[in-house]
Amino acid sequence: MDRTLNKKGSGLALVPFLVFVVIYLGAGLILQSQGVEMAFYQFPSVTAMFIALLVAFAMTKGNINERFRIFAKGAANEDVLTMLIIYLLAGAFSSVAASMGGRDATVNLGLSLIPVQFLTAGVFIISAFMGTATGTSMGTIGAIVPIAVGVADKGGLSVPLVVGACVGGAMFGDNLSMISDTTIAATRSQGCEMRDKFRVNFFIALPAALITIVILLVMGRPETMPDMGVLEYSIIKVLPYLLVLVLALIGMNVFLVLTIGIFAAGIVGLATGSLDIFGFAQSIWGGFTGMNEVFFLTLFCGGMSQMVTHNGGIVWLIEKLRSMMKSNKSAQLGIAALVSLADCATANNTVAIVLSGSVAKDISHEYKVDPRRTASLLDVFSCVFQGIIPYGAQILTAAALTSAYGIAMSPTDIIPRLWYCWILAIVGILSIFVPFADGICRKDPWNWEYDVAESGVAAKKAALEAEAAEPQG
Numbered sequence: 001m002d003r004t005l006n007k008k009g010s011g012l013a014l015v016p017f018l019v020f021v022v023i024y025l026g027a028g029l030i031l032q033s034q035g036v037e038m039a040f041y042q043f044p045s046v047t048a049m050f051i052a053l054l055v056a057f058a059m060t061k062g063n064i065n066e067r068f069r070i071f072a073k074g075a076a077n078e079d080v081l082t083m084l085i086i087y088l089l090a091g092a093f094s095s096v097a098a099s100m101g102g103r104d105a106t107v108n109l110g111l112s113l114i115p116v117q118f119l120t121a122g123v124f125i126i127s128a129f130m131g132t133a134t135g136t137s138m139g140t141i142g143a144i145v146p147i148a149v150g151v152a153d154k155g156g157l158s159v160p161l162v163v164g165a166c167v168g169g170a171m172f173g174d175n176l177s178m179i180s181d182t183t184i185a186a187t188r189s190q191g192c193e194m195r196d197k198f199r200v201n202f203f204i205a206l207p208a209a210l211i212t213i214v215i216l217l218v219m220g221r222p223e224t225m226p227d228m229g230v231l232e233y234s235i236i237k238v239l240p241y242l243l244v245l246v247l248a249l250i251g252m253n254v255f256l257v258l259t260i261g262i263f264a265a266g267i268v269g270l271a272t273g274s275l276d277i278f279g280f281a282q283s284i285w286g287g288f289t290g291m292n293e294v295f296f297l298t299l300f301c302g303g304m305s306q307m308v309t310h311n312g313g314i315v316w317l318i319e320k321l322r323s324m325m326k327s328n329k330s331a332q333l334g335i336a337a338l339v340s341l342a343d344c345a346t347a348n349n350t351v352a353i354v355l356s357g358s359v360a361k362d363i364s365h366e367y368k369v370d371p372r373r374t375a376s377l378l379d380v381f382s383c384v385f386q387g388i389i390p391y392g393a394q395i396l397t398a399a400a401l402t403s404a405y406g407i408a409m410s411p412t413d414i415i416p417r418l419w420y421c422w423i424l425a426i427v428g429i430l431s432i433f434v435p436f437a438d439g440i441c442r443k444d445p446w447n448w449e450y451d452v453a454e455s456g457v458a459a460k461k462a463a464l465e466a467e468a469a470e471p472q473g
Helices: 011-033 045-059 064-075 078-099 102-113 116-134 137-155 159-176 181-190 194-219 235-249 254-272 277-290 292-310 313-322 328-346 349-367 371-388 393-405 411-417 419-433 439-443 454-469
Strands: none
Touching (some): 011 292, 011 313, 045 292, 064 292, 078 102, 078 116, 078 181, 078 235, 078 254, 078 277, 078 292, 102 116, 102 137, 102 235, 116 137, 116 235, 137 159, 137 393, 159 181, 159 194, 159 371, 159 393, 159 411, 159 419, 181 194, 181 349, 181 371, 194 419, 235 254, 277 292, 292 313, 292 349, 328 371, 328 419, 371 439, 393 411
16 A cells, blocks of 8 residues: 555544454454364454444545545555455466366375374474465365374374474464465565575475474374375376475566466366366366455555555554664564464464555655565464464364364363474564574565565666656546
């Protein structure tokens, strides 16, 4: 959204965000006290955002057409529309790849390659790869937990530890994946490239993952060697995931990466008989519709954020945060705290990033925090808290899936054993004071005049000159 630091601030302008949090969080707390399963997901976040949006309309001055123009300016923002299209393509790829059997093949391949005595650490590694390749922590947990719990139960492993390893690995992937909606939201809101955010984020997530693996190798050895049974897989069905991962890492445009991934998965499905042409088409459509919540949420939030900004809410918030921020490092801590609180309030890491993104961008510019660093902080700390809050979908789903084996488990059994999320938080905070992850930021510093990395200044100048030369009409 537009930065409007010269506009008079108004704390009342933030009331729509407060309405959203109160409705969404309040409904979840009430239902949880009544013992309702998945309590924080019974009142749809999109409905809560819609009500908050109506409040924003009511608070904005001008006639209804003027108010709608302000909303449309935010909803039709280039970054918002880019996020929306990427969400759809990411959903379609995940759906097609899962429909042709790629998800199950990837899980079984990983379990087949890992010695049983290293199973707990192996579950973390498989989940990390799966989450990175698919961009979905929920899909990773849904695919791996049922298998991992059965093996853990047979081998005398700590089931909460194995489940925690799975959830931790899934959050690793959610944090780093090029097609994760959190990565998309974080990078688009800060105006940086996904591969550059990945380079910063990787050097925070990797040490946390390595420490986690060592802990799981020590603590997760089974009492007996369980029989894994026959785990069938086809290498060809794993290839679309590897293709998407490699193409994204080499810097190919994300639209091309996901489009290629969709058709690669479809071709594999058609070639192996797992899909016919109609099943392929239905899987694409199913992937599109499966992203409807985050799609509408981002659309409404983009428009509402513009209205809140227009009314002075962002300026007021930055003024208050400024009193606590004295330097670049304290600004980074403020960004981390902002997105963490947003995630605790909404129990959705993508929502937390979308809500915090515009404010974080303003803080980034005010205190010269490299946007690649800001995007990494948003993604890291939203994933940390999404993993450890007891009412998050990931923990609730993982705990629920253990019941299939007659194992009663609550989220509080898993949270203390979520080693990766706890360690990631420590490494993330440490990276603020000891900038070991900022190699790309030092090598290719940010140009604040053109709002791009130095390597992109020439291209930005050319684009601006071409835009200026276009005839006005």
